Amino acid sequence: NPETRGFQVVKRRWVVERSIGWIMMHRRLARDYETLTASSEAMIHIASLDNLTRRITNETTPTWRGTY
Numbered sequence: 001n002p003e004t005r006g007f008q009v010v011k012r013r014w015v016v017e018r019s020i021g022w023i024m025m026h027r028r029l030a031r032d033y034e035t036l037t038a039s040s041e042a043m044i045h046i047a048s049l050d051n052l053t054r055r056i057t058n059e060t061t062p063t064w065r066g067t068y
Contacts, residue, residue, distance in 0.1 A: 023047045
């Protein structure tokens with residue numbers, strides 16, 4: 001609403017931010033290395049499928065966060 005000032009809660013925004021966070025865990029998507037937008041889109045689909053299969057199979061793998 002343009003008439004309201006200050007902070008406003010955007011409904012379901014956390015879902016989008018969480019999804020982007022999951023996708024960014026894939027190293028190749030942390031930077032924009034792709035020259036074609038189709039390649040970037042394909043990598044996002046691959047990362048999403050990888051996250052989905054990990055959640056379905058309950059597989060855990062060590063990440064860079066656990067090394068410190």
